[in-house]
Amino acid sequence: xxxxxxxMDVHLLALLQQFGQKTEATTRRGWAALNNGDLVSIAxxxxxxxxLTQDRLFAEAAARALKAPIQPVPGQILHWPxxx
Numbered sequence: 734x735x736x737x738x739x740x741m742d743v744h745l746l747a748l749l750q751q752f753g754q755k756t757e758a759t760t761r762r763g764w765a766a767l768n769n770g771d772l773v774s775i776a777x778x779x780x781x782x783x784x785l786t787q788d789r790l791f792a793e794a795a796a797r798a799l800k801a802p803i804q805p806v807p808g809q810i811l812h813w814p815x816x817x
Contacts, residue, residue, distance in 0.1 A: 736776050738786035739765035745785070757781075769794030 737745055737758040749756040759765050764772055769788065773795040776784060784791070 734781050735783040735785065736781040738772075738784060738788060738791070740787045741785050770798035773798045 735749060735754050735756040737743065737756065737760075739759045741758070743758045743760060746756050746758060759767070759772065764775065767775065769791050773784070773791075777799065784795075
């Protein structure tokens with residue numbers, strides 16, 4: 734399941750869903766004010782495995798929160814490993 738960060742256009746939701754991606758936005762979940770570490774922690778607990786963001790430092794915060802390496806791909810799409 735994919736999550737759009739608060740800095741992403743929510744119009745992407747419909748586009749991604751057309752491609753079969755189950756996608757939600759932080760703004761629609763009331764998570765827009767969470768800092769990066771808290772956001773990734775709650776997102777993992779809620780079953781999200783990918784986050785789209787324009788925040789260039791998000792991967793570092795996510796890696797610290799998950800205590801696992803996170804590799805961003807171009808466009809700041811972050812996938813994190815399964816966390817038990």
